[in-house]
Amino acid sequence: MRLEEYRRKRDSRRTAEPQGERKAGEGNCFVVHKHQASHLHYDFRLEMDGVLKSWAVPKGAPLETGVRRLAVQTEDHPVEYIDFSGTIPEGEYGAGTVEIWDSGTYDIEKREPGEISFVLRGGRLSGGYVLVHTGDKNWILLKRKVK
Numbered sequence: 499m500r501l502e503e504y505r506r507k508r509d510s511r512r513t514a515e516p517q518g519e520r521k522a523g524e525g526n527c528f529v530v531h532k533h534q535a536s537h538l539h540y541d542f543r544l545e546m547d548g549v550l551k552s553w554a555v556p557k558g559a560p561l562e563t564g565v566r567r568l569a570v571q572t573e574d575h576p577v578e579y580i581d582f583s584g585t586i587p588e589g590e591y592g593a594g595t596v597e598i599w600d601s602g603t604y605d606i607e608k609r610e611p612g613e614i615s616f617v618l619r620g621g622r623l624s625g626g627y628v629l630v631h632t633g634d635k636n637w638i639l640l641k642r643k644v645k
């Protein structure tokens with residue numbers, strides 16, 4: 499059910515992206531895809547509720563505290579998308595190149611409808627982060643100090 503929008507946007511005969519057939523576990527992985535589509539952006543994805551909750555972050559996740567980055571929530575992606583990299587063909591949804599910019603695991607600290615706090619353990623991103631919902635699909639991604 500959660501992946502309906504994901505599947506509706508994609509033609510499995512044309513794109514090598516996963517279809518989401520694997521049964522998802524309850525992992526705590528994250529990935530950041532560098533996606534050179536019509537506009538370069540970074541897709542920040544957290545494994546949560548058996549899918550990858552996803553946000554498009556035009557400027558990428560902040561590396562320093564105090565920097566606010568817009569993060570626009572996009573459709574849930576299947577968990578196996580965590581390993582995906584490659585080229586989405588011209589004319590298809592998200593056409594362009596996708597590469598893994600960072601990946602790792604995370605610990606959730608707080609999850610409320612308007613706020614998700616977590617600690618990332620990735621190669622490039624590590625430490626405390628928070629996603630704050632500001633309205634509609636818009637969130638702000640911030641790096642925060644961990645006590």
Ligand code: MN
Nearest residue numbers: 533541554592
């Ligand atoms: Mn994208």
